[in-house]
Structure formats: structure tokens, C-alpha cells
Amino acid sequence: MHKRNQSTITEFFLVGFGDLHNVKIFVFTICLIIHILALTANILVIALVGVTKSLHSPMYFFLSQLSLSEILFTSNIVPNMLWLILVGGGKISIARCMAQFYLLGVPTIAQCLLLAAMSFDRYVAICRPLHYAIIMTFIHQLLMVASCWFLGFTLSLFIYIFLRKLKFCNLDIINHFYCDIAPLLRLSCSNTSAVELVTAVGSFPVLLTPFMTIVVTYIIIIRTILKIRSNVGRHKAFSTCSSHLIIVCMYYGTLTSIYIFPPRDNSIDLNKSLSVLYTLVTPLFNPLIYSLRNKDIKAAIFKNIQALRLRKAEKS
Known part of the structure; x- marks a missing residue:
């Protein structure tokens, strides 16, 4: 442990994955390839939706925004993770650590x-098809997407502030490959109750409300x-969902595995593995799942x- 006799510290040490010998x-090569593929796949989705008239519909507009959030998310975490793999851990300033957490929160909430x-778009398309054009107008799409990003920037900003x-002293080691809220709260030597309260209150509109919305809409859709x-x-309706x-x-x-029911401290390696899945693999799978299972995109x-x-x- 790095100790400093109660003096305020200005930087943390990210352990990353330790010395991989x-x-x-x-490991670096595999992670780099997956990262490049994820960026390429998500950029391709955004480009296809932008230039292909047949994809100018609410579903694909939302999909392009999902790909944009994946690009912002993985670009914030993975480059530094790759560096930590090479050097076996490294220092990060508190200001940069806080900024990384903020840029992590924005796309996550969005x-x-x-x-x-x-x-909701699938609910309207399947359950109220005659009103779909009236409900899912382009203005309504823009308002929904703008609200998603606005809440992402605003709620993350509250937690960031x-x-x-918080003040940090004595302990400066984060046993992870990015700055997340849990290790930051554990390292703080000041009262963290305000941050915990803001995080708990903010998690309701961010996690529970969207999840319950998805559950309720799909119950209605399936019925x-x-x-x-x-x-x-039936097959066509199921395939769209x-x-x-x-x-x-x-x-x-x-x-949920990382934040709602996180592994205990003695299972930090499991937490890192889940975080790798969340930050590296999921951004690649999302566009692939839509591309491989969607006739319009293919x-x-x-x-x-x-x-x-x-x-x-013609040029030749």
C-alpha cells in the first residue's frame, strides 16, 4: 500500500490486471482486436442508418444512438485498459479519474x-400499429433521444459534483482497470453519505424505471x-423483438452483476472479468446481434x- 500519513493524495494507482508475465x-492483442471490431461495427451501424433510406425508421434511429453510446463508453475505458495491460498497472490523477467516471456514467445512463x-417503439409497432406513424413521429424520436442523453449528462454531473x-488520503490503490464509484468511495477518508444518497436516488430513474418499463411493455407485447x-x-412479430x-x-x-449484486472483495477477479465483459465484449455483441438477426441491415x-x-x- 502507498501511505502518506494523512496527507491528501493527488493521484491513484490503478492495479489493472497485474503482471500478466x-x-x-x-491478452493485449486479443483485447485490441475486440476493441477495433467493436468500434468498426458500431460506426458501421451509424453510417448505414445515416445513408440508407430503408433504415430511416425509429427502431434504427434508436439503434444508431445505442451504437453511439457504445462508442463513447468503450473509447473511454479500453485505451487506458490496454495501456495498463502492457505496463502492469499505472498512475492516474484524481481529476482524470473523476473525468473517466463521469464519461463512464453518461453513456451508461443513456x-x-x-x-x-x-x-416502447416495439410496443407501439406491435400493439398499436395503426397509431404508429402518429405516435413515433421524427419530432417525438428526437425528444426521446434528447431526453436520454440529457439525463445521462445531468445525472452523471450531479454524482460527479x-x-x-471527497478527500482522499493514505490509501491510493484501486484494484481495478478503471475508476468506478465503489472503489472511490472505499478510498475516501471523508464522509461519503451524500454521494451514496445521490447515487441511490439517481439509480431509480436510471436503472429501475427503464427496466420496469421494458418488462411491462414486453409483457403486453407477448400477450x-x-x-x-x-x-x-407471430414469428415475424417475435423476430422484431x-x-x-x-x-x-x-x-x-x-x-446487475457489477453494481446491484457485486461480488465480494475476495472475488475481485470475478468483478474484473464481468467488467471486461461489460466494457469490451458487450459493445461488440450489440451491433453484431442486430446485424446477424436483421434482414434490413444485411x-x-x-x-x-x-x-x-x-x-x-465506373471510375475505372
Whole structure:
């Protein structure tokens, strides 16, 4: 432990994954490849939705915003994680640590709310199809997305402001690969009750409300689908929701494991593994799940590839 006789510290030491010895380069390479693939896949989704007219619908607009949040999220965490893998741990200033936590909170909150918005979109499309065009206008889409990002920036800012008031002394080692709220509260030598209260109150609109919205809407959706007499109609309705449900289960499953029911201190390695899944693998799986299971996106990819080939042929 780094000790400083009750003097205020100005930086932390991120342990990361410790000394990985001979597998360091292998782990670094694998993580780098996954990170590049995740960025490429999410950028591709945003580009496809932007340039393909057949994808100009609320569902794909929300999907592009989800991809944007994944890009912001993984770009904030993974580059520093890769550096820690190479050097076996490293220092980070308190100001930079707080900024990393803030930039972690914004896309996390936005993703929770965007997933709820996507479930509402599926509810309107399946349960109230005749009113879909009236309810899901472009203005309403923009307002929903703007609200998701506004709450992400605002709620994270509240927690950030209270975190900045904390003092840190004696202990300066964070046994993790990024700055999260739990280790910061454990290291603080000042009263953390205000931060804990703000976090607890803020978690209600961020986690519980979106999750309950998703649960209730899908209960209604499933009941509506089961009333469809045609097997083809039921299959088509289920297929439009299955990708979203898979992503919701993955996202809330890892989020709950890390923050709601976190492993005990003696299971810190398990916590790190779950965090790797959350910060590295999930951002790659989300666009892949939608791409592999969605005919419109696969058709858009094929169409744009064909258009690029034609342009090259015309130039040559």
C-alpha cells in the first residue's frame, strides 16, 4: 500500500490486471482486436442508418444512438485498459479519474434509457400499429433521444459534483482497470453519505424505471403476439423483438452483476472479468446481434457494397 500519513493524495494507482508475465502481449492483442471490431461495427451501424433510406425508421434511429453510446463508453475505458495491460498497472490523477467516471456514467445512463425507448417503439409497432406513424413521429424520436442523453449528462454531473468534494488520503490503490464509484468511495477518508444518497436516488430513474418499463411493455407485447392467429405473423412479430431482448438481457445482466449484486472483495477477479465483459465484449455483441438477426441491415450492407463496386467500376 502507498501511505502518506494523512496527507491528501493527488493521484491513484490503478492495479489493472497485474503482471500478466508471458501472456501480456497475447491478452493485449486479443483485447485490441475486440476493441477495433467493436468500434468498426458500431460506426458501421451509424453510417448505414445515416445513408440508407430503408433504415430511416425509429427502431434504427434508436439503434444508431445505442451504437453511439457504445462508442463513447468503450473509447473511454479500453485505451487506458490496454495501456495498463502492457505496463502492469499505472498512475492516474484524481481529476482524470473523476473525468473517466463521469464519461463512464453518461453513456451508461443513456443506454439504459435508450433500451427503454426501443422497447416502447416495439410496443407501439406491435400493439398499436395503426397509431404508429402518429405516435413515433421524427419530432417525438428526437425528444426521446434528447431526453436520454440529457439525463445521462445531468445525472452523471450531479454524482460527479459530489465526488469532487471527497478527500482522499493514505490509501491510493484501486484494484481495478478503471475508476468506478465503489472503489472511490472505499478510498475516501471523508464522509461519503451524500454521494451514496445521490447515487441511490439517481439509480431509480436510471436503472429501475427503464427496466420496469421494458418488462411491462414486453409483457403486453407477448400477450398481443400470442393472440395473432397466423404462425407467420407471430414469428415475424417475435423476430422484431428478439434482438432487442437479447441485448437487454446481456446489458442488464452484466450491469446487475457489477453494481446491484457485486461480488465480494475476495472475488475481485470475478468483478474484473464481468467488467471486461461489460466494457469490451458487450459493445461488440450489440451491433453484431442486430446485424446477424436483421434482414434490413444485411440488405443495407449488401446494397451499399454493390453501390461501391459500381462506383469503382465506373471510375475505372
